[in-house]
Amino acid sequence: MLLTQEQRGKYLVIAANGRLDATWADYFADTCLDHIRNGHHNLILDAQELSFLSSAGIRSLLRINKEILSVKGSFLIVNSAPFVAKTIEMTGFKQWLSEQLPEEISTQKTNQLHSEVEKTETYVLNPSAMLTLSVVANWQPWQSLTPDKTYKLSFPNSVFALGIGSASDNFDEAKLSFGEFIAVGSHVIFQPPEVKSRPDYLIAEMDYIPEMIVIQALCCQGEMSHLFRFSPEERILSFTISEIIDLVFSTTKSNSVAFVILAEVDGLVGATLIQSPGQKSEKDIMPFPEIREWLSFCGDRLFAGHQALVFGIATRKESDVKHSLLRPLPANPEISGHIHAAVFPFQPLQNGKIDLIKNVQKFLNGPPPEALLHLIDDDRPIVGLGQSSFIRGACWCAPLQNKEGLV
Amino acid sequence: MLKIYAISKTFFPNTVNEVRALQKVSLTIEEGSFTAIIGTNGSGKSTLLNAIAGTFFPDEGKITLDGTEIINWPEYKRASLVGRVFQNPFAGSAAEMTIAENIVMAMRRGQSRPLRQAVTLSVKEVIAERVRLLKMGLEDRLDNPIGTLSGGQRQALTLLMATWLKPKLLLLDEHTAALDPKSAAKVSELTKNIIQQEKLTALMVTHSMQQAVDLSDRIVMMHRGQIVEDYRDEMKKRVRVIDLMETFDRVQKRELFDESVAALLEKQYV
Amino acid sequence: MNLIIGAFTIGLILSLLSLGMLISFRMIKFTDITVDGSITLGASLSAVLIMAGWSPWLATLLAFLAGSLAGMITGILHTRFKIQEILAGILMMTALYSINLRIMGRSNIPLLDTATVSSGFEKLLIELTGGEAKLLVFGWPVSLADLAVFGSSLILCTLIGILLTRFLRTHFGTVLRATGNNPQMVRAQGVNNNTMVIFSLALSNGLVALSGALLAQYQGFADVQMGIGMMVWGLASIIIGEALIGKTGLGVTITGAILGTILFRLLIAIALRWGLNPNDLKLVTALFVFLALVTPGMFKSMSNKFFGGSRHA
Numbered sequence A: 001m002l003l004t005q006e007q008r009g010k011y012l013v014i015a016a017n018g019r020l021d022a023t024w025a026d027y028f029a030d031t032c033l034d035h036i037r038n039g040h041h042n043l044i045l046d047a048q049e050l051s052f053l054s055s056a057g058i059r060s061l062l063r064i065n066k067e068i069l070s071v072k073g074s075f076l077i078v079n080s081a082p083f084v085a086k087t088i089e090m091t092g093f094k095q096w097l098s099e100q101l102p103e104e105i106s107t108q109k110t111n112q113l114h115s116e117v118e119k120t121e122t123y124v125l126n127p128s129a130m131l132t133l134s135v136v137a138n139w140q141p142w143q144s145l146t147p148d149k150t151y152k153l154s155f156p157n158s159v160f161a162l163g164i165g166s167a168s169d170n171f172d173e174a175k176l177s178f179g180e181f182i183a184v185g186s187h188v189i190f191q192p193p194e195v196k197s198r199p200d201y202l203i204a205e206m207d208y209i210p211e212m213i214v215i216q217a218l219c220c221q222g223e224m225s226h227l228f229r230f231s232p233e234e235r236i237l238s239f240t241i242s243e244i245i246d247l248v249f250s251t252t253k254s255n256s257v258a259f260v261i262l263a264e265v266d267g268l269v270g271a272t273l274i275q276s277p278g279q280k281s282e283k284d285i286m287p288f289p290e291i292r293e294w295l296s297f298c299g300d301r302l303f304a305g306h307q308a309l310v311f312g313i314a315t316r317k318e319s320d321v322k323h324s325l326l327r328p329l330p331a332n333p334e335i336s337g338h339i340h341a342a343v344f345p346f347q348p349l350q351n352g353k354i355d356l357i358k359n360v361q362k363f364l365n366g367p368p369p370e371a372l373l374h375l376i377d378d379d380r381p382i383v384g385l386g387q388s389s390f391i392r393g394a395c396w397c398a399p400l401q402n403k404e405g406l407v
Numbered sequence B: 001m002l003k004i005y006a007i008s009k010t011f012f013p014n015t016v017n018e019v020r021a022l023q024k025v026s027l028t029i030e031e032g033s034f035t036a037i038i039g040t041n042g043s044g045k046s047t048l049l050n051a052i053a054g055t056f057f058p059d060e061g062k063i064t065l066d067g068t069e070i071i072n073w074p075e076y077k078r079a080s081l082v083g084r085v086f087q088n089p090f091a092g093s094a095a096e097m098t099i100a101e102n103i104v105m106a107m108r109r110g111q112s113r114p115l116r117q118a119v120t121l122s123v124k125e126v127i128a129e130r131v132r133l134l135k136m137g138l139e140d141r142l143d144n145p146i147g148t149l150s151g152g153q154r155q156a157l158t159l160l161m162a163t164w165l166k167p168k169l170l171l172l173d174e175h176t177a178a179l180d181p182k183s184a185a186k187v188s189e190l191t192k193n194i195i196q197q198e199k200l201t202a203l204m205v206t207h208s209m210q211q212a213v214d215l216s217d218r219i220v221m222m223h224r225g226q227i228v229e230d231y232r233d234e235m236k237k238r239v240r241v242i243d244l245m246e247t248f249d250r251v252q253k254r255e256l257f258d259e260s261v262a263a264l265l266e267k268q269y270v
Numbered sequence C: 001m002n003l004i005i006g007a008f009t010i011g012l013i014l015s016l017l018s019l020g021m022l023i024s025f026r027m028i029k030f031t032d033i034t035v036d037g038s039i040t041l042g043a044s045l046s047a048v049l050i051m052a053g054w055s056p057w058l059a060t061l062l063a064f065l066a067g068s069l070a071g072m073i074t075g076i077l078h079t080r081f082k083i084q085e086i087l088a089g090i091l092m093m094t095a096l097y098s099i100n101l102r103i104m105g106r107s108n109i110p111l112l113d114t115a116t117v118s119s120g121f122e123k124l125l126i127e128l129t130g131g132e133a134k135l136l137v138f139g140w141p142v143s144l145a146d147l148a149v150f151g152s153s154l155i156l157c158t159l160i161g162i163l164l165t166r167f168l169r170t171h172f173g174t175v176l177r178a179t180g181n182n183p184q185m186v187r188a189q190g191v192n193n194n195t196m197v198i199f200s201l202a203l204s205n206g207l208v209a210l211s212g213a214l215l216a217q218y219q220g221f222a223d224v225q226m227g228i229g230m231m232v233w234g235l236a237s238i239i240i241g242e243a244l245i246g247k248t249g250l251g252v253t254i255t256g257a258i259l260g261t262i263l264f265r266l267l268i269a270i271a272l273r274w275g276l277n278p279n280d281l282k283l284v285t286a287l288f289v290f291l292a293l294v295t296p297g298m299f300k301s302m303s304n305k306f307f308g309g310s311r312h313a
């Protein structure tokens, strides 16, 4: 089977030459799913040279259609020979068939594929929206823990937070299970501090509002003011986290911001607790190699091709928001920040202006998260892994207003 | 059954090439269990098996097998208790000698070698009967030199030889690694059947995590001369190849976590 | 005819040397140079004992045992003290040179008019033929004494050949053969391969010394120099045997070694007859073995040509 692609305006026309049967179905579906991943959400299959279509072929078309529906794109089959058309009709997918190309299709053809999102697109959600930052618990490595340093935090819709906490509801149990968490509007993802365990999550349902005992939490209340989409261009193949933060600063025109990113990962660099700090005895410093029993470092740029849900807080030097939980980024020491990322298997995002909470929900309804990291900028000479970076995605953001005058 | 207490082995000690192949490894194997050993290349898996088989003596530690302290036993003496299959399909049999002659030697593993004719007609019948069960058509070729067979056939025969007299312990060192995929699958299957039927206690080094998951009832992971993970009982039943890969990852990550990372995290991890 | 019978007799006697070397060089794959010393040891010890009035049979048996002891020591030097094979053999051979001189007290001992292992057979022949000194063989007169040596060598050699074959087919013998093939496998079968090496070298050098004892009795003297080059001769004989009838089975290999030795002797006798300078004999033999070693395919294809190429190793 030979596949040739042609970009026509927002549509990608794929001409298939050969038999779409069990032998070629997976190749065909994978090629098309790749296009969808790369942002082509309106596919047209030119079936003129398609000589055969089996049930395996139909199944691959279904896979593609399902993916396209999930991003609200469109899928059409044109020029199909009578046999192919009949097969599609009889299996009940007549809606895919079209006599001719859509009217609005561009007559301009290019063989060079480019996604519909060419550069960053910005959407203003609510120009006056702000987030109120509060530090509700302030544990710092590796202080010893007492119940009075903990705080019971609940996560209603309007809260975005990150930090270290436990889903247990009393201190004695919780102290064994403090680990990193990230919360985006009553969706909490947390990493039990054990080498073998996967991240877990809590979601608001009916009357239930997620709650955690936290020992460290940067908590933002309010709503997002802007959304921008980013996607690779000719020269830019990926966006580092500090580049995205710069975009956030310029979008919000503020020196202190909070942001949520949902994006395809190019590589993540970070660390995770593997033992609960609650088990620690009186010692404020953690020497090497003992620290290896407490923290796991990624060791490599991980999770390429996965999708990450990131929540972070960043401030510029000029900002009056200062806190020891916000640490300078080596890539740009003018900026201080604290960023956590949860990693999910890949699911495509719809193009354009999309809703944050709905998309977070979509991810949590899909396959479970695989990891949760505190992002680190590894600037060690030669062996350094660099910053985390992303390929394409969406970033919601808002300026911060300082509730307690953090200094 | 097999108890290993804190054995260590260092090759080329006190030189630049020093390799600490085993570092105080302890392991207890229960009777009738089938344990797989996995680990990166050079992690000391073969060295552990060699220490049990007596190919060399460890620098320190103790090994008891079936209640007997065997640490001072030479390799050939341990063979009365231990059956072995090597990674190299040619290592387990004498190439220039016939299939029957090779097997007849295994029929008296660890026993006296009397001055009686070894390959008699009746012995050959017994051999043919068991070789037939391999379904390789080798029963008609008992008088051919074993060197004329393929690696897979030789490995199947070596397995048969190692288990002809029920060993207290069967040691398999990546015994399917050097075979083509089809032969490997066949020998793998054969291994499973023999171990189940004879209720053998076995220790198998394997590079294939799938094989470890499929065949064994316990998985031990080694790294840098140490046991870093031990999946057994309920844990083993749950474990999948992907979990083993993750464990490998974790072990390697830990390795990459050096002092420079510690300094990095001290600045940035809050 | 005398020449031919002589060559045959020496061939038969030396085939014991070849059989001994078959065990060390071919079965356990041990390049054993002790041979040059142990053949002289057999000759000198039996000569001294026979001269001292011992029964030739007992003397020959003791020669066998002495050779075994020498082989055993080489084996121990190699396995116990981790000395390389060749060096262990050279050490033993060098030591044996002095030992042989000590045994004989001088560099050679003539054995004149003494009883030998073939004496009994000779008496029997004389009785059977009614006192004739010569017998016609294919029309040629041959002395009864020569015939007796030939006959007894033939019987002895056949007997040892059969015994050796049967021994190597026992459980013990099977393991012995495997030792040279794959010592690791032998250990894995619960056998101490070092013990097997020591035993094999003892047996091998015992046979070599036996051959030496018989040679001394046939030639009528023992000489401290007689062992020089014997190892290469034995090797040449084994190679010829393998080329002649191959090595497809144990019986075949052993018969091959015996026939090879005889053929080699005949070739030498003919060459000498045609005027080859006896001093060049060792050079020619060494060249022959050299060729055989560097062109392994040559002799194999030769045997294939002779026997239709149907055999496979």
Ligand SMILES: Nc1ncnc2c1ncn2[C@@H]1O[C@H](COP(=O)(O)OP(=O)(O)O)[C@@H](O)[C@H]1O
Pocket: B011, B012, B019, B020, B021, B039, B040, B041, B042, B043, B044, B045, B046, B047, B048
């Ligand atoms: N006989 C030996 N001499 C020297 N070094 C050895 C020997 N056997 C193993 N080693 C070294 O010991 C380490 C462990 O080897 P091994 O046990 O074979 O690893 P594996 O887990 O791959 O089987 C390796 O670094 C290897 O080079």
Ligand SMILES: [Mg+2]
Pocket: B042, B045, B046, B047, B174
């Ligand atoms: Mg190995």
